[in-house]
Amino acid sequence: MEKKNSGTVGVKEIARLANVSIGTVDRVLNNRVGVSDKTKAKILKIIEELNYQPNIFARRLASKKKLRFATLIPKVSDETKYWEAPLNGILQAAAEIKDFGIEVITFFFDQNDKGTFKEGATKIKAGEFDGILLAPMFEDESIAFIEGCKEKKIPLVFINSDIPGHNNLCYIGPNLYQSGYLSAHIVNYLSPAKKKTLIVNISKEIDLHHHLLRKEEGFRNYFEQNGSTNELTKIDIQQTGYAHIQQKLNEQLAKDKYDVVFVTNSRVSTVAKYFEENNIKDIKLIGYDFLEDNINYLKNKTIDFLVCQKPQEQGYKGIMSLYDHLVLNTSIEKEQFMPIDIITRENYQYYSN
Amino acid sequence: MEKKNSGTVGVKEIARLANVSIGTVDRVLNNRVGVSDKTKAKILKIIEELNYQPNIFARRLASKKKLRFATLIPKVSDETKYWEAPLNGILQAAAEIKDFGIEVITFFFDQNDKGTFKEGATKIKAGEFDGILLAPMFEDESIAFIEGCKEKKIPLVFINSDIPGHNNLCYIGPNLYQSGYLSAHIVNYLSPAKKKTLIVNISKEIDLHHHLLRKEEGFRNYFEQNGSTNELTKIDIQQTGYAHIQQKLNEQLAKDKYDVVFVTNSRVSTVAKYFEENNIKDIKLIGYDFLEDNINYLKNKTIDFLVCQKPQEQGYKGIMSLYDHLVLNTSIEKEQFMPIDIITRENYQYYSN
DNA sequence: CTGAAAGCGCTTACAG
DNA sequence: CTGAAAGCGCTTACAG
Numbered sequence: 001m002e003k004k005n006s007g008t009v010g011v012k013e014i015a016r017l018a019n020v021s022i023g024t025v026d027r028v029l030n031n032r033v034g035v036s037d038k039t040k041a042k043i044l045k046i047i048e049e050l051n052y053q054p055n056i057f058a059r060r061l062a063s064k065k066k067l068r069f070a071t072l073i074p075k076v077s078d079e080t081k082y083w084e085a086p087l088n089g090i091l092q093a094a095a096e097i098k099d100f101g102i103e104v105i106t107f108f109f110d111q112n113d114k115g116t117f118k119e120g121a122t123k124i125k126a127g128e129f130d131g132i133l134l135a136p137m138f139e140d141e142s143i144a145f146i147e148g149c150k151e152k153k154i155p156l157v158f159i160n161s162d163i164p165g166h167n168n169l170c171y172i173g174p175n176l177y178q179s180g181y182l183s184a185h186i187v188n189y190l191s192p193a194k195k196k197t198l199i200v201n202i203s204k205e206i207d208l209h210h211h212l213l214r215k216e217e218g219f220r221n222y223f224e225q226n227g228s229t230n231e232l233t234k235i236d237i238q239q240t241g242y243a244h245i246q247q248k249l250n251e252q253l254a255k256d257k258y259d260v261v262f263v264t265n266s267r268v269s270t271v272a273k274y275f276e277e278n279n280i281k282d283i284k285l286i287g288y289d290f291l292e293d294n295i296n297y298l299k300n301k302t303i304d305f306l307v308c309q310k311p312q313e314q315g316y317k318g319i320m321s322l323y324d325h326l327v328l329n330t331s332i333e334k335e336q337f338m339p340i341d342i343i344t345r346e347n348y349q350y351y352s353n
Numbered sequence: 354m355e356k357k358n359s360g361t362v363g364v365k366e367i368a369r370l371a372n373v374s375i376g377t378v379d380r381v382l383n384n385r386v387g388v389s390d391k392t393k394a395k396i397l398k399i400i401e402e403l404n405y406q407p408n409i410f411a412r413r414l415a416s417k418k419k420l421r422f423a424t425l426i427p428k429v430s431d432e433t434k435y436w437e438a439p440l441n442g443i444l445q446a447a448a449e450i451k452d453f454g455i456e457v458i459t460f461f462f463d464q465n466d467k468g469t470f471k472e473g474a475t476k477i478k479a480g481e482f483d484g485i486l487l488a489p490m491f492e493d494e495s496i497a498f499i500e501g502c503k504e505k506k507i508p509l510v511f512i513n514s515d516i517p518g519h520n521n522l523c524y525i526g527p528n529l530y531q532s533g534y535l536s537a538h539i540v541n542y543l544s545p546a547k548k549k550t551l552i553v554n555i556s557k558e559i560d561l562h563h564h565l566l567r568k569e570e571g572f573r574n575y576f577e578q579n580g581s582t583n584e585l586t587k588i589d590i591q592q593t594g595y596a597h598i599q600q601k602l603n604e605q606l607a608k609d610k611y612d613v614v615f616v617t618n619s620r621v622s623t624v625a626k627y628f629e630e631n632n633i634k635d636i637k638l639i640g641y642d643f644l645e646d647n648i649n650y651l652k653n654k655t656i657d658f659l660v661c662q663k664p665q666e667q668g669y670k671g672i673m674s675l676y677d678h679l680v681l682n683t684s685i686e687k688e689q690f691m692p693i694d695i696i697t698r699e700n701y702q703y704y705s706n
Numbered sequence: 707c708t709g710a711a712a713g714c715g716c717t718t719a720c721a722g
Numbered sequence: 723c724t725g726a727a728a729g730c731g732c733t734t735a736c737a738g
Contacts, residue, residue, distance in 0.1 A: 010715050021725040026717065034723055056452060057410040058715035061730045065717090099409060175703070182699040189637075189657070191544030222699075284542075304542070340700040346535040346575075347693040350528070363731050374709045379733065387707055411731035414714045418733090 009050045017050075018043045029054065066101045069094075069322050070129040072120045073159070073315075074137065075108035079240065081291050082266055082311060083135075085353050086159060089315025090133065097323050104319060105129075111205060114138050121145040131322035132156045133315075136163050137208065157321050159314040161211055162335075169325060172317050172336040174309040176211055179340050180218025180264070183286055183307055186342065187260050188228060190284055195259035198252065199234035202245060202267040209236075212264040219262060233258075242270060249274050263287035268306070272297035290343060290353050298345045306343040312353040314338060362403045370403075371396045382407065419454045422447075422675050423482040425473045426512070426668075427490065428461035432593065434644050435619050435664060436488075438706050439512060442668025443486065450676050457672060458482075464558060467491050474498040484675035485509045486668075489516050490561065510674050512667040514564055515688075522678060525670050525689040527662040529564055532693050533571025533617070536639055536660055539695065540613050541581060543637055548612035551605065552587035555598060555620040562589075565617040572615060586611075595623060602627050616640035621659070625650035643696060643706050651698045659696040665706040667691060 011029070015022040020039055027035045028043045035043075046052075071090050074083045087106070094104035107124060109117040117138050124132060125148055132149060136142035136158050146166050149156050155169040162171040187197055199219060201212045216234065223230050233256065237248045249271065261283055263271050268287020275285060276297070287294065290308045297303040317336060324330040343351055364382070368375040373392055380388045381396045388396075399405075424443050427436045440459070447457035460476060462469040470491050477485060478501060485502060489495035489511050499519050502509050508522040515524040540550055552572060554565045569587065576583050586609065590601045602624065614636055616624050621640020628638060629650070640647065643661045650656040670689060677683040696704055 011717095012715075022716085023718090023725060024723085027724090030717085036723060039723085055414070055715050057413040058730090059717075060410040061408070061414055061732085062715075062717040064730085178699065178703070182697065185697055185699040189543055191542070191546045193544045337703050339694075339703045339705055341692075342695040342697075342700070344535065344538055344695075346531065346538040347695070350531070350690050350692045352692055364733095365731075375732085376709060376734090377707085380708090383733085389707060392707085408731050411714090412733075414716085415731075415733040417714085 009052050010055065014043065014046050014050065014052060017046050060100060063101070066103065067130040067326060068127070069102060069104045069131045069133065069319060070107060070124045070127060071104065071133040071315075071319070072107045072109065072117070072124060073133075073135040074111045080111055081293075082289055085290075085311035086135070086315035086318075089312035089317070090319055091315075092312075093316045093319035093323075097319070097327075100323070100327065102323060102327070109137075111137060111208070114141055117141050129154065131326055133318040133322065134158055135160045136166075137161065139163060142166070155322060155325055157318045159318045160311070170321055170332045170334050170336060172314050172321065173338060174340070175337045176214040177218035177221075178337075179288075179307055179309065180215035180220075181222045182218075182340050182342075183215070183262055183305075184219045184222030186286065186305055187262065187284075188222070188226065188230065190260060192259060194229050196231045196233070196256060197260040197262060198256075198258045199232060200237065200249075200261060200263045200271060201234065202237045202240060202263065202265065202270065204238060204240050215264045219264075240267065240270075242273070245270050246274055253280075258283055260284045260286065265289070266291055266294060268303060269293035269297055272302040275302050276300075290348070290351060295348055298343065298348060301345065304344070306348075308341045308343050308351065308353070309338040310341065310353060362405050363408065367396065367399050367403065367405060370399050413453060416454070419456065420483040420679060421480070422455060422457045422484045422486065422672060423460060423477045423480060424457065424486040424668075424672070425460045425462065425470075425477060426486075426488040427464045433464055434646075435642055438643075438664035439488070439668035439671075442665040442670070443672055444668075445665075446669045446672035446676070450672070450680075453676070453680065455676060455680070462490075464490060464561070467494055470494050482507065484679055486671040486675065487511055488513045489519075490514065490558075492516060495519070508675060508678055510671045512671045513664070523674055523685045523687050523689060525667050525674065526691060527693070528690045529567040530571035530574075531690075532641075532660055532662065533568035533573075534575045535571075535693050535695075536568070536615055536658075537572045537575030539658055540615065540637075540639065541575070541579065541583065543613060545612060547582050549584045549586070549609060550613040550615060551609075551611045552585060553590065553602075553614060553616045553624060554587065555590045555593060555616065555618065555623065557591060557593050568617045572617075593620065593623075595626070598623050599627055606633075611636055613637045613639065618642070619644055619647060621656060622646035622650055625655040628655050629653075643701070643704060648701055651696065651701060654698065657697070659701075661694045661696050661704065661706070662691040663694065663706060 011022045011025045015025045024035060025043055028040050073086055074080050076084045107120040109120045118141055132154055134156060142163055143166055146156060150168055157169045158171045160173045199216055203209050203212055220232060235248060235252050237245055261271060266289035272285060284304045286305045287303060288307050294303060294306055298306060321332050325332050364375040364378045368378045377388060378396055381393050426439055427433050429437045460473040462473045471494055485507055487509060495516055496519055499509060503521055510522045511524045513526045552569055556562050556565055573585060588601060588605050590598055614624060619642035625638060637657045638655060639658045640656060641660050647656060647659055651659060674685050678685050
């Protein structure tokens with residue numbers, strides 16, 4: 001004899017069975033104080049037995065509780081088009097949970113200016129938010145901010161990059177090492193069998209450089225672990241202006257004849273531009289991120305592969321994790337690694353960021 | 354002077370402004386009959402001006418309306434593990450919209466038996482469903498069924514394969530041609546530059562064979578259109594038992610030395626098994642679908658690439674499209690092509706089906 | 707064609 | 723510590 005009362009039992013029925021008022025049932029349901037241990041136990045038992053599932057619609061309709069989430073990510077600029085996608089994900093999630101009484105407020109910082117990051121953090125601290133989504137680009141500043149949140153017990157999710165041991169709710173983003181490793185795997189398949197590969201790191205900001213090194217590490221380790229004959233060279237380009245990159249590439253490409261160039265971030269489009277201008281067609285080019293510039297070079301065959309990690313989904317899932325944690329009380333996976341997608345000119349049309 | 358009444362105006366306020374009762378407002382809101390044109394116009398004008406957005410929670414709470422969806426897809430068997438994923442997607446969507454008063458009932462058929470498909474279709478017809486999700490494997494039988502639904506104006510979505518011109522709500526699934534095209538693109542990158550490739554179609558059911566041919570077409574056209582020197586051969590294996598496949602492969606591989614084998618469906622694991630048993634390591638192997646067997650051969654390096662098309666998402670989105678159409682009244686994209694994902698042994702861990 | 711009332715399953719003050 | 727009542731914004735009969 002099974003009971004089938006999913007969806008049909010409510011506070012009223014529980015109250016009846018427990019010989020209390022629905023107000024009391026509500027108190028234990030929502031962990032509020034002011035119920036004797038005895039009646040609490042009795043009610044909990046009934047809830048358990050009935051497998052009671054609250055009606056979220058009634059709950060939402062009756063409740064006047066509002067939650068406010070803050071996000072702090074880099075602002076979108078020509079240099080950082082990448083951040084358009086996470087922002088879109090955030091806004092999409094915000095729209096979806098708006099009716100559930102959640103307000104999402106977005107703050108931005110300048111990737112080239114730690115000061116703006118601190119400013120944003122200060123504003124958020126003052127704003128008394130219930131949950132925070134953060135792109136913790138600057139390590140020291142992020143940690144200081146996070147510790148503050150910890151004290152106030154404000155849940156916090158990281159997206160895009162992690163500071164292990166400091167995320168207090170979850171991290172949602174790429175496994176950088178593995179994405180480098182995968183890139184190497186692709187390179188390994190490319191003809192010719194024996195080849196020379198150039199790794200290119202382009203980054204001005206020293207803090208961001210870590211990320212690139214992590215990818216480079218994965219890339220290198222692949223070849224080591226697979227006993228490859230691939231010959232690896234690398235250059236670090238610490239200025240992002242085209243003239244500078246051009247000069248560096250000129251120098252490097254004069255030194256040797258490469259079969260593959262692996263650019264460790266989205267600036268692969270700059271290298272593609274250089275390839276196009278210099279009519280270089282026999283070097284395979286691999287880089288990162290589904291950005292308009294990159295896709296254009298993919299289309300015109302200058303870029304061969306792009307590795308992408310669903311930036312929009314990072315923002316979306318970040319907000320949703322806060323919601324799931326705070327509203328639905330779901331348990332959240334500590335590390336949520338994004339898929340590592342391989343984009344070519346024959347599948348980019350169907351890619352969903 | 355802007356009004357900011359999003360979320361604050363309700364039927365009560367509209368009724369007050371229109372000098373009618375909220376019952377009448379409700380009637381025009383839900384397109385019910387029994388309102389004079391004059392008052393209807395008046396109310397619509399106010400709704401428009403106020404940019405009224407109904408409260409979905411209140412609506413859901415008060416409404417007793419229930420909708421029932423039916424799904425008809427192949428049953429999961431050892432031969433058709435693939436269908437586990439779409440089913441999971443369907444069940445996940447069902448769980449999410451259950452609270453919205455939607456009941457999803459699943460029907461299955463045997464891919465090797467058209468009769469079971471007809472049976473399922475008949476049951477669904479008799480069941481008076483409000484929306485249907487279908488994997489239209491058997492063309493004639495599907496069309497007959499679909500025409501019946503059309504008459505009754507029951508919205509219908511196709512997943513996994515399309516019968517163009519007959520889907521009445523939308524198609525959600527792969528672009529088969531393009532997935533073959535992409536596979537060829539990958540093959541083209543593989544060393545050696547000049548190579549011999551064998552296409553393998555394994556399929557017992559004549560109706561399903563079409564799908565494979567469509568992929569083969571994309572695969573072939575890529576090389577034609579790109580003036581490739583790749584030499585293509587193909588075999589059709591019309592029995593799916595291992596002994597038969599083994600024999601066919603024996604014959605074929607004795608004829609020539611191939612660099613790449615492209616299997617046009619998930620049966621690539623059978624070919625992988627053959628490779629493993631015969632210690633074939635120098636032929637690159639490409640096939641379809643994120644199935645346990647295939648992934649195992651990917652891990653042990655027998656399979657090099659798998660092309661996947663998010664089967665779970667197909668089921669999920671299929672149900673959600675019915676919901677969006679029937680409940681939210683959203684407009685639905687006619688053709689929703691899945692991403693074409695490239696899976697290797699370095700990114701399968703992070704793949705979400 | 708229109709209105710007034712009850713009720714969906716919760717939460718929120720308020721009273722004791 | 724507990725209960726009774728009002729109300730969230732809709733929909734659903736029912737009455738006229």
